[in-house]
Amino acid sequence: MHSPFCRRRCSYCDFAIAILRSSSDVDRFLDGISLELEHFGDSLRPRTLYVGGGTPSRLAPADLREFFARLDRTIDRRSVLEFTVEANPEDVTPDRAVVLREAGVTRVSLGVQSLDPETLRQLGRRHTPEQVRHAVTLLRDAGIRSINVDLIFAVPGQTPSILDADLTKFIELPTHHVSAYNLTYEDRTPLRSLELLGRLTRQEPDSELVAFRLVHERLAEAGFAAYEISNYAKPGHQSLHNLTYWNNEEYLGVGPSAVSCVGHVRWRNEPDLDVWFSTLRQGLRPVADAESLAPDRFIGESFALALRTSRGVLLSRLERRARMPIDRERLDRIVRLMELRLLEREGPRIRLTPRGRELADCVAAELI
Numbered sequence: 001m002h003s004p005f006c007r008r009r010c011s012y013c014d015f016a017i018a019i020l021r022s023s024s025d026v027d028r029f030l031d032g033i034s035l036e037l038e039h040f041g042d043s044l045r046p047r048t049l050y051v052g053g054g055t056p057s058r059l060a061p062a063d064l065r066e067f068f069a070r071l072d073r074t075i076d077r078r079s080v081l082e083f084t085v086e087a088n089p090e091d092v093t094p095d096r097a098v099v100l101r102e103a104g105v106t107r108v109s110l111g112v113q114s115l116d117p118e119t120l121r122q123l124g125r126r127h128t129p130e131q132v133r134h135a136v137t138l139l140r141d142a143g144i145r146s147i148n149v150d151l152i153f154a155v156p157g158q159t160p161s162i163l164d165a166d167l168t169k170f171i172e173l174p175t176h177h178v179s180a181y182n183l184t185y186e187d188r189t190p191l192r193s194l195e196l197l198g199r200l201t202r203q204e205p206d207s208e209l210v211a212f213r214l215v216h217e218r219l220a221e222a223g224f225a226a227y228e229i230s231n232y233a234k235p236g237h238q239s240l241h242n243l244t245y246w247n248n249e250e251y252l253g254v255g256p257s258a259v260s261c262v263g264h265v266r267w268r269n270e271p272d273l274d275v276w277f278s279t280l281r282q283g284l285r286p287v288a289d290a291e292s293l294a295p296d297r298f299i300g301e302s303f304a305l306a307l308r309t310s311r312g313v314l315l316s317r318l319e320r321r322a323r324m325p326i327d328r329e330r331l332d333r334i335v336r337l338m339e340l341r342l343l344e345r346e347g348p349r350i351r352l353t354p355r356g357r358e359l360a361d362c363v364a365a366e367l368i
């Protein structure tokens, strides 16, 4: 579920968001969610639910409660094993924490990014480190079972010692999961504009690698296992929902710009709130674009996604799902990547070596 509202755009973000200006924006969003869910009748029995954005926590507590009530009219939640909601630290109030708990949310993903004030400023985030600590306390006190914190590294001006100090503060937080991302410079973001104007310098690839290794080492020492290239969990706290994506399994996206993949067909909703809503009001599905994945493409993408996980790829499972054998050329490339010690065999699975993890995007490009 994509809730598109944000207070303003963070410097690195290129997501489809909407700045929340009036209560009529919220009314259209809630009505649109109901209309979109009605397309699926009462047949939805998901294993996981994930409300992301944008920032769902921008919704006022009463609107958030109403949003969950509308989900319950269509979705049979008895099958749900994990229910995640994204939140920004400054939005977590006692009222919202109670609404989350009463709705049955099991996991909250906090957009922390850093606990260093200067790094937060570079990223255009509005919260303070104190607000992060307060948010974690409120969520724990409310009984939320699992808390994730997002972290961004390789920010301009962030030396290894600044990152190291930041990691110490992350590790001190009583959380269960860390998603750690190398900063990227997407087109048409404020960050990219500043770079083009020469007002900031991105880190060199070698410095980014030093940062990646530091993140990996410090989190591993603190008991967070890297079960995916960017994701670290304490035992029992891996994200079931995100594993669905990495296993290239089926998912249904609802809301502006939400992406779905069912069978081998993938589609994306209209990103603009008004277009998405008016399409639904006309009784139509708000699909902006769709593609059917040929079996060969499905194999390539599935391979690249599953390789991101520490378990790696089970070739026989991939062939079964694609209903075709892996072609000779791709097998040859796998062998070559093994000779280069970027891939390795672990029983029936193929996975990245530690060096392969550092070059994962290149390895994936070879195999897609």
Ligand code: SF4
Binding pocket: 005, 006, 007, 008, 009, 010, 013, 014, 015, 017, 053, 054, 055, 088, 111
């Ligand atoms: S809060 Fe999240 S979705 Fe909203 S602008 Fe910032 S990074 Fe993007």
